[in-house]
Amino acid sequence: MGRQVLTWIGAQAAASGRRYVRLATARDDRPLRAYYERAGYRHVGDPPHAKWPTSLYERAIESG
Template identity: 35%
Template structure:
């Protein structure tokens, strides 16, 4: 396996200031390393500038924006894809 992608990682506003986001990313990175992944890849809604900025501040690189169809052929969703090579983030190797 050369990459790992968490299904969904969301935090409540009540967790602001607790570094929950950084701790979740560190946990994801550890699980990816156990699986010998070379990258961690994340996605988020394109229209979520706060989350996009957070990912970039954590060392993730914007790869591209895509449009995907929701399960069951429902609505179209704009998604931004990010990746970070393992061992290069602000929280350490």
């Protein structure tokens, strides 16, 4: 079901003319981070001053 949600989010972003889907997740949740990476998301950083330990991810929207 998670992949279906990510696919739907990507379709919504594409329909809105977005170039990327971005998300934030818990920095210490290694299984979830690995899941997003397998789904094509790229780790773009860990903001040092976030209220909670956070990792940021993004995935380019495929055109066409």
